[in-house]
Amino acid sequence: MSEIVNQIIIGIQMGSIYALVALGYTMVYGIIKLINFAHGDFIMVACFMLYTFIIILKLPAILGLILAILITIIIGVLTERVAYRPLRKKKSPTITALITAIAVSLILENLFQLLFGSDSKMYPDLIKQTTINIGKISVSNISLITIIVSIVTMILLTLFIKKTKVGKAMRAVSENSDAAQLMGINVDRTISITFIIGTFLAGIAAIMYYMKYLKIEPFLGSNLGLYAFVAAVVGGIGSIPGACVGGFLIGIIKVLPNIMSINSSYADIFLFGLLIIILIFKPTGIFGKNIGEKV
Amino acid sequence: MKKFLSLFMLLVCLCCFYGCKNEKNDDEIVFGVVGPFTGSLSTYGDSVRRGVELAVKDLNENGGLLGKKIRCLMEDDQGDSGQVLSAYNKLIDDVDFLFGEVTSGNSEILVAQANSDKVLTIAPCATADGITKGREYIFRTCFLDNSQGKAMAEFAKDGLNIKKVSIAYDEADDYSKGVAKAFKERATELGIEVDFFDGGLKAKDNDQRASIVQKLVDKNSDAIFAPIYYEDAAALAKELRSAEYKKPLLGADGYDGILNQLEGAGDFTPANNVFFSNHYCATEDNIVEFANKFNKAYGSNPTSFAALAYDSVMLVAKAIENANSIDTEKVKEALASIKFDGGLTGDISFDKEGDPIKTICICEYVDGSIRLKTKIKQK
Numbered sequence: 001m002s003e004i005v006n007q008i009i010i011g012i013q014m015g016s017i018y019a020l021v022a023l024g025y026t027m028v029y030g031i032i033k034l035i036n037f038a039h040g041d042f043i044m045v046a047c048f049m050l051y052t053f054i055i056i057l058k059l060p061a062i063l064g065l066i067l068a069i070l071i072t073i074i075i076g077v078l079t080e081r082v083a084y085r086p087l088r089k090k091k092s093p094t095i096t097a098l099i100t101a102i103a104v105s106l107i108l109e110n111l112f113q114l115l116f117g118s119d120s121k122m123y124p125d126l127i128k129q130t131t132i133n134i135g136k137i138s139v140s141n142i143s144l145i146t147i148i149v150s151i152v153t154m155i156l157l158t159l160f161i162k163k164t165k166v167g168k169a170m171r172a173v174s175e176n177s178d179a180a181q182l183m184g185i186n187v188d189r190t191i192s193i194t195f196i197i198g199t200f201l202a203g204i205a206a207i208m209y210y211m212k213y214l215k216i217e218p219f220l221g222s223n224l225g226l227y228a229f230v231a232a233v234v235g236g237i238g239s240i241p242g243a244c245v246g247g248f249l250i251g252i253i254k255v256l257p258n259i260m261s262i263n264s265s266y267a268d269i270f271l272f273g274l275l276i277i278i279l280i281f282k283p284t285g286i287f288g289k290n291i292g293e294k295v
Numbered sequence: 296m297k298k299f300l301s302l303f304m305l306l307v308c309l310c311c312f313y314g315c316k317n318e319k320n321d322d323e324i325v326f327g328v329v330g331p332f333t334g335s336l337s338t339y340g341d342s343v344r345r346g347v348e349l350a351v352k353d354l355n356e357n358g359g360l361l362g363k364k365i366r367c368l369m370e371d372d373q374g375d376s377g378q379v380l381s382a383y384n385k386l387i388d389d390v391d392f393l394f395g396e397v398t399s400g401n402s403e404i405l406v407a408q409a410n411s412d413k414v415l416t417i418a419p420c421a422t423a424d425g426i427t428k429g430r431e432y433i434f435r436t437c438f439l440d441n442s443q444g445k446a447m448a449e450f451a452k453d454g455l456n457i458k459k460v461s462i463a464y465d466e467a468d469d470y471s472k473g474v475a476k477a478f479k480e481r482a483t484e485l486g487i488e489v490d491f492f493d494g495g496l497k498a499k500d501n502d503q504r505a506s507i508v509q510k511l512v513d514k515n516s517d518a519i520f521a522p523i524y525y526e527d528a529a530a531l532a533k534e535l536r537s538a539e540y541k542k543p544l545l546g547a548d549g550y551d552g553i554l555n556q557l558e559g560a561g562d563f564t565p566a567n568n569v570f571f572s573n574h575y576c577a578t579e580d581n582i583v584e585f586a587n588k589f590n591k592a593y594g595s596n597p598t599s600f601a602a603l604a605y606d607s608v609m610l611v612a613k614a615i616e617n618a619n620s621i622d623t624e625k626v627k628e629a630l631a632s633i634k635f636d637g638g639l640t641g642d643i644s645f646d647k648e649g650d651p652i653k654t655i656c657i658c659e660y661v662d663g664s665i666r667l668k669t670k671i672k673q674k
Binding site: 002003006007010011013014055119120121122123124125129131138140209212213214215217219220223227254255257258263264265266267 | 466467492493494495497499500501502503505506507509510512513526529530533534537538539556557558559560561562
C-alpha cells in the first residue's frame with residue numbers, strides 16, 4: 001500500500017511540472033491558435049541559464065534563479081517578435097506558424113548543443129534532498145516543494161486571468177481578437193504578455209526540474225515538451241484548468257505501470273493510448289468546449 | 296570502328312587503374328583498419344585507430360615481426376553502414392590482416408565479406424552475439440554482452456553474498472537488455488531471488504527513472520543491477536543514495552566514466568559501493584604504463600576501446616611469430632590455439648568460434664577512485 005502512495009506522490013510531482021509546461025502551451029494556443037513547439041525548449045534554455053549563472057559564474061542561487069527566469073522570458077518574447085509576429089501580420093496559414101515553431105525548437109536545441117556540448121551535465125544540489133518519512137510513506141522535500149510551488153502558481157495564474165484588467169484583455173483576445181481590437185485592446189501587447197507569462201511558467205518548471213533531476217542535457221526539452229503537449233491536449237487545449245488536470249493525469253499515468261507492478265516500459269503505451277481514446281470520444285479534450293462551426 | 300575504339304579506350308583505362316595500385320613490398324607486413332574516423336562515432340573509431348597505431352609503433356621499435364616492418368593502412372567509413380564495404384574494398388588488395396569495425400552492426404557487414412574473401416580479421420570491440428559464429432577467419436578481442444551479465448551474477452553471489460536482487464534496464468537498448476537478461480538467467484541458476492525486473496530505465500528519460508528509483512527503494516533488495524550508460528547511471532546512483540539506499544549498485548562496462556560525470560556534482564560518495572564489470576581496471580601496472588604512453592602520444596587518456604585494439608594487434612603479432620609465417624591459413628591456425636598472457640585486457644585464448652576466453656575485471660569505486668575488486672574467468 002505504501003508503495004502505491006509513494007508512486008502516486010512521484011506521479012503528482014512529475015504531473016505538476018507537466019502542468020506548468022502545459023499551461024504555457026495552452027495559453028499561447030488559446031490566444032493565437034499556435035502550438036508553440038519551442039515551448040519545451042524554453043525549459044531547457046532556463047535550465048542551462050541556471051547552470052550558467054549558478055555553476056559556471058558562481059552567482060548566489062537566488063540571483064541565479066531570477067536572472068535565469070528573466071533571460072528565458074527575453075528569449076520567449078524575442079521568439080514571438082522575430083519568428084511568429086511577422087507571420088501573424090501576413091495572415092499566413094496555421095501550418096506555416098507550426099513549422100516555424102518546430103524550426104525555433106531545432107535551432108534552440110542545436111544552438112545549446114554547440115554551446116554546451118551534447119553530454120549531460122551534473123551539478124551540486126540546489127537544495128539538499130532529504131526524505132521525510134511518515135510511517136512507510138516517504139516524501140522527498142523536493143517533491144513537496146515542487147507540488148506546493150506549482151499549485152500556488154496555478155492559483156495565482158487563475159486569479160490573474162479572472163481578476164485583473166490584463167487578464168480580461170487576454171480573455172477577450174482569446175475569444176475574438178478582431179472584436180477586442182475594436183474595443184481598444186492592444187492585441188500585440190496582450191500577446192507579448194501571454195508569452196511573458198508562458199515563459200515565466202516555463203522558468204518555474206525549469207527550476208523544479210533542475211532541483212529534482214540532477215542532470216541536464218540540450219535535448220531535455222523535446223521529451224518534456226511532448227508529455228506536456230499531450231497533457232494540454234488531453235485536458236483540452238486552450239483551457240487553463242484543463243492543462244492543470246491534464247498535467248497531473250499524465251504524471252499519474254507515467255507511474256501507473258509501477259503501481260500495477262508491470263514492466264514500466266509500458267508507460268508510454270498507456271499514455272499515448274489514452275491520448276487516442278480521449279481524442280476519439282472527446283476531440284476537444286476533457287475541459288474543451290465544443291464550438292460549432294459558424295456558418 | 297567506333298565500337299572497337301571505345302573498347303580499346305576502356306582497356307587503356309583499366310590498365311591505367313591497374314598501374315595505380317599500391318605495390319606491396321615483400322619486406323613489410325600491412326595491417327588494415329576500417330572504422331569511423333569521422334562522424335558521430337568518431338570518438339570510438341579514433342580510440343581504435345590510436346590503439347592500433349601505438350601497438351604497431353611498439354612492434355616496429357622492437358624490430359618488427361619476422362624481420363619485417365609493419366605498416367598501417369586506415370580507411371574511414373564514417374560509421375555509415377553503406378560505406379563499410381567500399382572502405383573495405385579500397386584496402387583489401389594491399390593488406391595482410393584486417394582490424395575492425397567498431398560497432399557491432401557495421402562489424403557484421405565487414406566480417407561477413409572478409410570471411411568469404413578469406414581475410415583474417417579481428418573485431419576489437421564488437422560485443423553482439425553472432426559476429427564470429429560459423430566464420431573461421433574472424434576473431435574478436437572483447438567479451439560478449441552476456442558474459443558480463445553472467446560474471447556480475449557470479450560476483451553478486453560469491454563476492455557480495457546477495458540473496459535478493461532488483462534489476463532495472465533499458466528495454467530500448469540491445470546492450471542493456473542483453474546484459475540484464477544474462478544476469479537474470481545466471482542469478483536464478485545460482486539461487487539469487489530476482490524480485491524486480493523492469494525495462495523502463497530508458498536513456499535520458501528522467502521522469503521514468505524517478506518512478507523506478509522510488510520502486511527500487513521500496514523493494515529494498517540486497518543489491519540493484521542496472522546495466523545502463525554512465526550518464527544515467529551517475530544520476531541513478533545519486534538519486535538512490537539521496538533516497539537512503541546505501542546497498543550495492545551493480546552495472547557493466549557502461550559504468551566506466553561515472554566519476555567524470557559525478558565530478559560536476561562535486562561529490563563522489565554516491566559512487567561508493569558501486570561495482571561493475573570492465574575490460575580492464577585502470578589501476579593495474581601495465582594499464583598505467585599504457586595510459587602514460589597513450590597520453591604522451593595523443594594528449595588524452597585511453598579508453599577500453601584503445602586497449603582492446605592494442606591487444607588485438609599484439610594477438611596477431613604473437614600468432615605471426617608462433618606460425619613463423621604471414622600466410623593467412625597458418626596465422627589463423629596459430630591464432631586459434633594461442634595462449635596470450637599479460638595483455639592489457641587480461642589473458643586471452645580463443646574458443647572454437649573465435650570468441651575470447653578471458654578474465655573479466657570487477658571494479659569498485661571508493662571515494663572518487665577506482666579499484667580492482669576481483670577478476671572472474673569467464674566461460
